[in-house]
Structures are given as structure tokens and as C-alpha cells.
Amino acid sequence: MNKMTFKSFRYTALAVAAAASLALTSCGAYDESRNAAAPTPAYAAPASALTIDETWAKAIDGGMTSAFGTVRNSTGEDITIVGASTPAAKTAELHEVIAGADGGMKMQPKEGGFVVPANGEIVLEPGNDHIMMMGLVKPVQAGDEISLTLELSTGDTLDFTAVVKDFSGANEDYGDLADDEGMDHGTDTPAGSPTHTK
Numbered sequence: 001m002n003k004m005t006f007k008s009f010r011y012t013a014l015a016v017a018a019a020a021s022l023a024l025t026s027c028g029a030y031d032e033s034r035n036a037a038a039p040t041p042a043y044a045a046p047a048s049a050l051t052i053d054e055t056w057a058k059a060i061d062g063g064m065t066s067a068f069g070t071v072r073n074s075t076g077e078d079i080t081i082v083g084a085s086t087p088a089a090k091t092a093e094l095h096e097v098i099a100g101a102d103g104g105m106k107m108q109p110k111e112g113g114f115v116v117p118a119n120g121e122i123v124l125e126p127g128n129d130h131i132m133m134m135g136l137v138k139p140v141q142a143g144d145e146i147s148l149t150l151e152l153s154t155g156d157t158l159d160f161t162a163v164v165k166d167f168s169g170a171n172e173d174y175g176d177l178a179d180d181e182g183m184d185h186g187t188d189t190p191a192g193s194p195t196h197t198k
Helices: 002-035 176-181
Strands: 050-058 064-073 079-085 089-099 105-109 114-116 121-124 130-136 145-152 157-165
Touching (some): 050 145, 064 089, 064 145, 064 157, 079 089, 114 121
Parallel strands (some): 050 157
Antiparallel strands (some): 050 064, 079 145, 089 105, 089 130, 145 157
């Protein structure tokens, strides 16, 4: 009877030891997993859906000037440029050149802004859509750089720099607005050049 009791005790002890060993092993694996450093989530600042390159602006002694470039849209949705700003001028506006009733060309603010088509581009160029900077804080000379910001319909902004260069083409007639801004054209405006309207 004692012999059977001893065997039962021995088997019971072995079973308890095995269970304890298994529990410790499981706990050790669990602790190691919990103590391992959590992976750092990858983060990248969202890139603007629009890009702009080939940027430049016209050199001028004062008053107003324009900035140009090629704007590209890498998304599957149209994006509209709804505004612009620059520390180089009191005001920056989005302008277009259209045919006037008299057959001449005139410039005016672009109603609704510039729409950059999905997976497409627009070209801002003299005699066409452009960014007009009015009330320059100082003359802009060839080689200067002008910082500008475009405001997008998505709520994002697009910052870029336009290098100033001499350009004799597309001399604009700004009409009465030129007198208000004290602009010095320097040369007579050729016939057929765009006239600015507000």
C-alpha cells in the first residue's frame, strides 16, 4: 500500500513539474514578444498632387510683373489653382488673356482659377494664363529669385521659386491700373498687345 502511494506521489510530482515547465516556457515566450520593440510606422509627408517647373518671371523696374511655368497634375482628378501669393508684391492674382470686343487682346482675372486636368498639365506663359504680381515691393532684376505660393482647391499649397530674367516680348498695356501702380513700362506698347482690365 505504501509502495503504491509512493508511486502515485512520484507520478503526480512529475506531472506537476512538467506542467510548471510548460507554463514557464509559454510565459517566457509571451514576455519576449511583449518586450520586443514595436515596429515604427512608416511616415512620409504627403507630396503635393501638383508640381511646377520651368518657372520664371519678367524683370521690371517696378509696378507689376508676371510669373510663368508648367504645372502638372499627377492625380486622376482635376485640381484647380484658386489663388496665389508672394512676399515680393502687395497682391498676386491669376490672370488670363482673352480677345476683346474690339479685336484686341486684354488681360483680366481668371474667373474660377486655373484648372489643371487629371494626369495633365497647363502652361503659364506670356500672352496666355499667368500669375500677375501687382505692387512690387522693389524692382526685380535678371537673376533675382521670387518666392510664390499657389493655393489649390484641395486645400493644399504649392511653393515654388521663379528666376527673374529679361524678356522683351508680350509687353502688356495695363491701362489705368498702370497709373495707379506707378508702373514704368520703359518702352511704348506695340499695337495688339494685351490690355489689362479688372
